[in-house]
Amino acid sequence: MVAQQVWIGAAAGFAGDRPDSSGPLIEALARHDGPRFLIFETLAERTLALAQLDRLADPARGEVPSLKRLLWPALAPCAAAGIKIIGNFGGANPFGAAAKIKAWAAELGCAGLKIAVVAGDDLRGTFTAADFARLETDGTLLSREPEIISANAYLGADAIAEALDQGADIVVTGRVADPALVLGPLKHSFGWADDDWDRLAAGILAGHLLECGSQVTGGYFADPGVKDVPGMDVLGYPIAEVDPDGTFTITKPAGTGGLVDRRTVTEQILYEIHDPAAYLTPDAILDLTQVELTETGPDRIRVTGARGWPRPETLKATVCFDGGLLAEAEISYAGPNAKSRAALAIETVVKRLAHLHPSLQVRADLIGVVSVFGDTAGARLNATIPNFADGDLRVRFAAETADRAAAECLLDEVEALYCAGPAGGGGVRKRLTPRLRSASCLIDRKRVTPQISLLEMA
């Protein structure tokens, strides 16, 4: 039977999202009949590679590390209300994640749940480093054929829809296109055809608006006095109410903080979009240039006008490899003439490193004056240094290298400023972080076969 309306809530927009967001969503969804879904988007570009490193260290791991924190509070209430869960929290080990979820469900007394695993995104068995070097887009990071840590294709919605068709209550995936977490349940519920491009595009747009969780309900938006958002500490996460023709309303649970209005939705429509007439996904190409937003009530925006075009013959893949070490160290100067002392500290460290490790590029930031707006070459900082006022200043140094000795040298030289630097330097902190780099490839979709496995609960 084709559904009349579908409700989808988004409880997480990234792995570090709030674990208590699902409660109000589940309460709101539980008040409706018909198909209802709760999605968790947890895989940023690098998250999967970090998960792969976890799995190499321990074959039972490799799921998104926050899986239990995010999912545990939602499992029993979703099961009780008949709300199905879809998440890419499987990370580098969807089968391992599913086994854990199965055990937690048993522990929570949720009997008879069907858990499905969507796999097939891992490309390391299909392509070599040389293949990836040839298929790289927007750069040449892979041309030296580094040792690859993870390589995953962005799968589409079909496998998720099929898993739901087979009766899954929980669908665990690795890498899928983020909007597919929403398009999958919509294809399952409405039976949209594979070439119904406008409807698929509408579902992709709904997914695009939900995939970052609270970013459409007042998160990443508040600017006090200009764009005020009530209740940032109790933000409501979004719900899409979708009609069979693909038009939908974005809203949030009653009694929560945050807001849904034209401005929050417009900002999120264009988030991480390049050409608005051609947003490429595995399932269709979305054209959002004709999208219109209508306020239909408090915290309710109706979204119409998505148009779709046939899906691309290629899939995007993200390839991660070792990126050396990031060395960061900071020191503070404050009070009279702090700016000159801070500038002298920068000059001193840069000169020292030029002698000790001439090939190391050292970045300097002056936190509170020029840091995040600055460029690594220092053009903006150098133009600012003569003109800013004294204050409570923090100098930050950063460098990246595969040479541990050079990285440690930078940290040591910043610490040495305690004695051998300008007057009144305090509060040194230093940190060495292993890095993962990532690159994008376009691959022939025929080389990728999604696999669906169903785990039955006893």
Place this chain on the structure above:
Amino acid sequence: MTRAVSLYELAHARSGDKGNRLNIAVICREPRFFEPLRERLTEDFVAGVFRDRKPSAVKRYELPKLHAFNFVLDDVLDGGVNGSLGLDGHGKTLSFLLLSAEIEMPEGLLAPADEASPERMSGGSR
């Protein structure tokens, strides 16, 4: 007559990243700002704001139905979040770098000076 105002008084914005590419959605606080900003907030203007980062390309997309523009800047994120030496490799703060740019606007389009505070420009519906 024109007056220099910061883009912040005319628009709100959100930035997003993919690799070493930054996009900034600029959304007019009032629909009437769209046409004058279309003339003034050009690709060259935005490239100028980001000149320190040496963008290899700046592309503007227009969304008249949303009273918005989408700017896509190539190679401005110091390699992107996994490669940048900066604190904000995502470029999440950079929407506010663009919003802090000053732009010459026709006096008649702007609210009187005493009403031009951001509080009056919230454009909210609530």
